[in-house]
Amino acid sequence: MISNKEIAGILSKTADLLEIKGENPFKVRAYRNAARIIENSAKDFNKLVNEGFDLTKLPGIGHDLSEYIKEIVKTGKFHKLEELKKEIPQGVAELLSIEGLGPKRVKLLYETFGIKNMDELKKYALSGELEKLPGFGPKLIEKILKGFKQLKKAGIRFLWADVENIAYEMREYLLDYKGVQIVDIAGSFRRKKESVGDLDILVIADDYQRVSDYFVKFHRVKEIYSKGLTRSTVFLDNSLQIDLRAVAKDSYGAALHYFTGSKAHNIEIRKLAIEKGLKINEYGVYKGNEKIASSKESDIYKSVGLNYIEPELRENRGEIEASRINALPKLIKEEEIKGYMCTVKDMDEVKKYIDDFVKVNKEYLILNVSNRYELINKVKTLKNSKNIKLITAAEVSVDENGDFEIPEDVLNNADIIAALMKKTELSAKDQTQRYLKVLNSKKINILLRPSLREVLTDAGVDLDWDEVFNAAYSNNVVMEVNSNPKYLDLSDILIKKAIECGVKIIITGNYKNIKYGIYQARRGWCEKKDAVNFWNYERVGKLWGL
Structure with a gap:
């Protein structure tokens, strides 16, 4: 069973080779666009093809690409x-991953010297042979050699939460410098993507050169990669790349939009602009030579007939169409949460979470008891003595056969049951049947960590998510969004898919880390109606018969 990511990878590789060969740029772009659409889609293309769905009904997929995708799904290859x-x-x-080397130059290197890998390129760059080629001057050679250093760090990704403090510390550091007016962090960090590869920082300042000198002296800078008139790049001691870009005040809205991305979102915005006879870039929106919008980000959207789109939604997953018809979701906010759900293993944790809960002054607290089920009665006793609205949940492990590993009396003692599937190596079909057995059991209220993923290391279980979400909806089972930055399970794509299937979610975590789950849910188009712990206690009680 081939995944969306694997299909997209095949199409992207095809686009790379077509570009080097000098094929029609429109054909190359079509492959790249299709790859982006597939990789970012909540739809399972393997399933769509096997069910005979007409792929040409999807945006960006024409007849030829539709046939190619079918071939990839059915054979695992593309002729x-x-x-x-x-x-x-x-x-x-x-070689295209080296800055300064586009398809034409890569083709020239291959045809002239037979250069076909990074080692050979480095050898020719150091020998001086490349300077014999037209357009390969000293500056480009220097950029190529620097590119090798940068590539060593390329591909490294960081959890959003792991760069959060560094990002905000750098922002404050820059704002402290005299003459700096505005500093914003753009890119995937601004879109609250669960992991980031680098940080893009935009700055408006009276004297950018002085700010750049100050920027590279930040205490965690290990290597200065470049320092130019409008852009400087450094690597920190943890290998995180940070790009600082100078922006003119009257172009700030356009620059913030452009560098926030995503690339797929920006491409669609530019298409809309072209339809209206406009041009959009990082400097503004132009009608002919006249700049008609640039200083405010909202004006960029207005110029193409759209309402403002929140950064978390900018992934080309339907947000542009929703904006056009005034149907964008009203995303949840942390201050709107009504209750927390935390997992506890002993009385010390119970007391800690209750003390924390009292401080934040919310309506109710759900304590999910893991392993030590005798805690349930103790929690119920506290519920009366503390005079707070406590809901007890029993965390139930589910074995490979889809059976509960817990005594029946425990199931009857807790207010609600939260099931956690054990990770098993099963086929997608068998795994799906295992999940359906649990969801259809009429015994559980919440499915914990549904995909069993880990953000940077494990894609999780292979399932037919349509069947799983339909069963969850039919049985009123709520899906967890775990706020631990390591898990963030469900993913943003699956949150959106679950919501589209009518499934409710619950964002779990304490008051310190729940923001990460909320960011993930916002990326999944979550509104208050979709998240159980954004409901009041009375409505939650009706849901679970409390």
Whole structure:
């Protein structure tokens, strides 16, 4: 069973090789757009193809691409890519990842010197041979050699939460410098993506060169990669790349929009602009030579007939169409939460979470008891003595066969039951049946960590999510969004899919880390009606018969 990511990877590789070969740029762009659409889609393309769905009904997928996707799903290969691999060695496409090397230059390197991998490129760059080629001056050679250093760090991703403090510390550091007016962190960090590869920081300042000198002296800078007139790049002691960009005040809205991304979102915005006879870039919106919008981000959207779109939604997953018809979701906010759900293993944790709960002054607290089920009665006793609205949940492990590993009397003692599936190596079909057995058991209220993913290391279980979410909806089972930055399970894509299926979610975590789950839910288009712990106690009580 091939995943969306694998299909997208095949199409992206095809686009790279077509670009090197000098194919029509529109054809190359079509492959890249299709790859982005598939990778970011909540729809399972493997399932769509096997069910005979007409892929041409999806935006960006024409007849030819539809047939190619079917071929990839059914065979795991793509004949066009296999043909291109025979013409162009595998390592040649990797050369495109070096800054300054576009398809034409890579093609020239291959045809002139037979350079077909990074090692050969480095050898020729150091030998001085590259300078014999037209357009390969000393500055480009220097950029290529620097590019090797940058590539060593490329591909490293960080949890959003792990760079949060660094990002805000850098912002405050820059704002402290005299003459700096505005500092904003753009890119995937602003979109609250669960992991980031680098930080893009925009600055408006009276004297950018002095700010750049100050920027590279930040106490955690380990290496200065570049320092130019409008952009400077450094690597920190943890290998995190930070780019600082100078922006003119009258172009700030356009720059913030452009550098926030995502790339797929920006491409669609530019298409709308072209339809209206406009041009959009990081400097503004132009009608001919006249700049008609630039200083405010909301004006960029207004110029193409759209309402403002929150950064978390900018992934080309339907937000542009929703904005056009005034149907964007009203995203949840942390201050609107009514109750917390935390997992406890002993009385010390119970007391800690109750003390924390009293401080934040919310309506109710759900304590999910893991393993030590005798705690349930003790929690119920506290419920009366503390005079707070406590809901007890029993965390139930589910074995490989879909059976509960817990005594029946425990199930009857807790207010609600939260099931946690044990990780097992099963086929997608068998795994799905295991999940359906639990969801259809009429015994559980919440499914914990539904996909069993880990953000940077484990994609989680392979399931038919349509069947799983439909069963959850039919049985009134709520899906957890775990706020631990390591898990953030469900993913943003699956949150959106669950909501579209009518499934409710619950964002779990304490008052310190729940913001990460809320960011994830916002990226999944979550409104208050979709998240159980944004409901008042009376409504939650009706849901679970309390």
